[in-house]
Amino acid sequence: MKLSTRGEYALRALLVLGRDYQEDDSVVRIQEISDQQNIPKRFLEQILNDLKSARVVESKRGVAGGYRLARPPEKITLAEVIRHVEGALAPVSCVSERFYEKCSCPDEARCAIRSVMKEARDAVVKVVEQVTVAEMCARARKLEQEPVGAADFMI
Amino acid sequence: MKLSTRGEYALRALLVLGRDYQEDDSVVRIQEISDQQNIPKRFLEQILNDLKSARVVESKRGVAGGYRLARPPEKITLAEVIRHVEGALAPVSCVSERFYEKCSCPDEARCAIRSVMKEARDAVVKVVEQVTVAEMCARARKLEQEPVGAADFMI
C-alpha cells in the first residue's frame, strides 16, 4: 500500500514547480529543485522526464533552461501523477479501473475480498483525485505560516 | 499502493477459515485451503505460520491437524491482518501510526504532501479497520447467492 520514493519525489518536485508557476514561460532549473527538496539530481532528471511524457511538466533546454508545469496547477491532480509514475491506485489490480488485470481467484464477480478492496480503492481515489497541485501548494503556504507545534493538530 | 500476493493469499485463507469456523476446535487442512483458493501449498504454509505468530490463526499438528482462526471471525479485522503481513497501511511511512519513520523532507510538520497522504491513509484505514473476517464471509455468502451479472452493480 505504499508510494515509492520515486512517487514521493515526483510530488515534491511538483510542489516546487507549482509554487513557482507563472503564466509566462519561466522555468525552474533541475538543480534548484534538487537542492530545495534534497533529491539526487540525476534521479530527479529521470522522474521529470517521465512526468514530461505524461504532459504534466514541460521543459526548456539550453543555458536558461529548466522545467515548468505543462498546465496550471489546478488542472493537475495527484491521482494523475501517482498513476503515471506508480501505476494503479487500487490495492489489487482486479479492482483497478485503468490497470485492470484478472486475478487468480475462481470467480471474480463473487469475490468478497474484491468487494472490500474496491471500497479501499474508492476511498483513496476520492482523496487523490480531489487534490490538485494547486491545492497542495495552498496547504504548503498555510502550513508555513503557522507556528511550529500547531500543525499537528490539524493533520 | 498495492497489496502483495502474500497479503492477498492471507486474506483468501482467512476467508476459508472464517467460513469453516466453529466453536469446537475443528481445523482445516492446509491442503484444503490451498486447493480451494488455488494457492501454492508450500507458500501458504509460510503465510499461515506468519499469521500464527500474530495470533490470528492457531494450528493443530499431526494426522488430523490443520488450522483454525485463533478468535471468532468478528474479532479479526482486515487492518490487523494486512498490517502484520504487509506492514504499514499508510502510503508514506511518515504518516503511519505504528510503522512511523522520519522522512527526508526538511520540515515534516509543515509538509503539504504529508497532509494529503495522511488523508489517504485515514481513508483506507477506515475501510479495512471496519471490515472483519466475519463481515468478509458474510459478503461472500451474499455474493454467492446472487445471479452472476448482478454483483457488479453493488460493488
Place this chain on the structure above:
DNA sequence: ACAATCCCGACTTCTTCGGGCGAGATTTTA
C-alpha cells in the same frame, strides 16, 4: 566558441517477492 542546461539509454547494486526444498517434530490410527 563555450558553458549551462536538458536528454536519453545503459549500467549497477541492493532488496524484495514469490516460491521451492529438505529435514524434523507431533499426533492419530492401525
Place this chain on the structure above:
DNA sequence: TAAAATCTCGCCCGAAGAAGTCGGGATTGT
C-alpha cells in the same frame, strides 16, 4: 509401536523492481 499425515522451521533461489549512477549527446543563450 510403526506408519502416515500433518504442521514447523529455516535455508536457498531466480526474477523483478527500486534507487540511483554514469557517460555522452543535443540545445540554447551569450
